[in-house]
Amino acid sequence: MTTSSLKPSSMNAPPVDSPFLIFGSPLIEQAEIDEVVACMESAWLGTGPRVAQFENDFAAYQGLQPSQVAAVNSCTAALHVSMVAAGLEPGAEVITTPMTFCASVNAIIHAGLTPTLADVDRATRCIDPGAIEAAITRRTQAILPVHFAGRPCEMDAIMAIADKHHLMVIEDCAHAIETTWHGRKVGTFGDFGCFSFYATKNVVTGEGGMITARDEAHITRAKVLALHGMSKDAWHRFGDQGYKHYQVVEAGFKYNMMDLQAAIGIHQLARVERNWQRREALWNRYMEAFANLPIGLPAPPSPDTKHAYHLFTIMVDEARCGISRDDFLNAMNARKIGTGVHYLSVPEHPFYHHRFGWKPEAWPNAMRLGRQTVSLPLSPKLSDGDVGRVIETVSGVIRSHR
Ligand SMILES: Cc1ncc(COP(=O)(O)O)c(C=O)c1O
Numbered sequence: 001m002t003t004s005s006l007k008p009s010s011m012n013a014p015p016v017d018s019p020f021l022i023f024g025s026p027l028i029e030q031a032e033i034d035e036v037v038a039c040m041e042s043a044w045l046g047t048g049p050r051v052a053q054f055e056n057d058f059a060a061y062q063g064l065q066p067s068q069v070a071a072v073n074s075c076t077a078a079l080h081v082s083m084v085a086a087g088l089e090p091g092a093e094v095i096t097t098p099m100t101f102c103a104s105v106n107a108i109i110h111a112g113l114t115p116t117l118a119d120v121d122r123a124t125r126c127i128d129p130g131a132i133e134a135a136i137t138r139r140t141q142a143i144l145p146v147h148f149a150g151r152p153c154e155m156d157a158i159m160a161i162a163d164k165h166h167l168m169v170i171e172d173c174a175h176a177i178e179t180t181w182h183g184r185k186v187g188t189f190g191d192f193g194c195f196s197f198y199a200t201k202n203v204v205t206g207e208g209g210m211i212t213a214r215d216e217a218h219i220t221r222a223k224v225l226a227l228h229g230m231s232k233d234a235w236h237r238f239g240d241q242g243y244k245h246y247q248v249v250e251a252g253f254k255y256n257m258m259d260l261q262a263a264i265g266i267h268q269l270a271r272v273e274r275n276w277q278r279r280e281a282l283w284n285r286y287m288e289a290f291a292n293l294p295i296g297l298p299a300p301p302s303p304d305t306k307h308a309y310h311l312f313t314i315m316v317d318e319a320r321c322g323i324s325r326d327d328f329l330n331a332m333n334a335r336k337i338g339t340g341v342h343y344l345s346v347p348e349h350p351f352y353h354h355r356f357g358w359k360p361e362a363w364p365n366a367m368r369l370g371r372q373t374v375s376l377p378l379s380p381k382l383s384d385g386d387v388g389r390v391i392e393t394v395s396g397v398i399r400s401h402r
Helices: 030-042 049-062 075-085 102-110 129-135 155-165 216-226 234-238 259-270 272-289 325-334 350-356 364-372 384-399
Strands: 069-072 093-096 114-117 140-144 168-172 192-196 209-213 312-315 373-376
Touching (some): 030 259, 102 114, 129 155, 140 155, 155 168, 272 312
Parallel strands (some): 093 140
Antiparallel strands (some): 069 209
């Protein structure tokens, strides 16, 4: 990656008393705080009635039956368990995107499967169906699309490929709780949908995740796998219905969600649309404010879809902007604006290079995007003044280098 020297700009230095704007800071309200206190006072901290309520609420929000969802302690766990529950042959290939968080790929590896990458579309940053088709071999058994930044992947094309080649589909919906594709929620197209409630996500529980599945039998298996492979969960064993012996039916994991986490999630989920509307307004304000800067902006949502507006990503191309992406990140940080990088393409990381021989150049779109991308704050917690500060700072840094 290239660097250029930073030109100091006093024009857009933050006022001395302005606080650091933390990237991805969640909006926590009194309802969550009261529910967590009530949960602690009930002394039922582990998996119990609040997790059951959160599962029911989430199922209703996604238009599913409660028997089609399972709460877990992260999206990483959801992806791992889904891929084990999918029952694929050991070592089978799973096609995913290089423009994702490492968890998508690591979960494939931990499930004893082999990740293969298919490049993204340059404009949408989602996996390119044509590249999926080109990556299919006789060992391919699944596709793991990631609805990047909350924008839906092209699910009609992906499901057509899956049907043609008899592949399972596990959707990574970490960014995409609100996302729809042609009137239908993402996570309901494939065999599994995996959601994240990590602290920066659109609905937060601190750490947390949800598995959804078309087939209820997959959820039954996922629930067993997520709690040690035990046939009954602790809530049912220690409730007031009398002691029930559990049986271990396979070697599972410790991935259950706690009631303490669900206590936050129940109220976060109740406000999911309000927060989405706020992020949409921030997104539109950024689009308007940056229209005349030489930075790349996100593609507009495609027709008949709902974008979850999880990340607002700009592209800083040194040739156009006169400043490298990494120097831009440092300049924002120096001016007290937190930013993110979503993501360096997966093959940029040494582990994947050593294990699979992957080189970033083999997936050029993801490589280029990963070397230029910057995520700006988009939390519903941001005040209008905070957003004004972000806009002024981005514009100031870019203009001072032109
Ligand atoms: C695309 C994607 N997949 C998976 C994950 C993993 O989610 P979690 O932190 O809940 O395990 C993340 C988290 O950032 C993500 O962005």
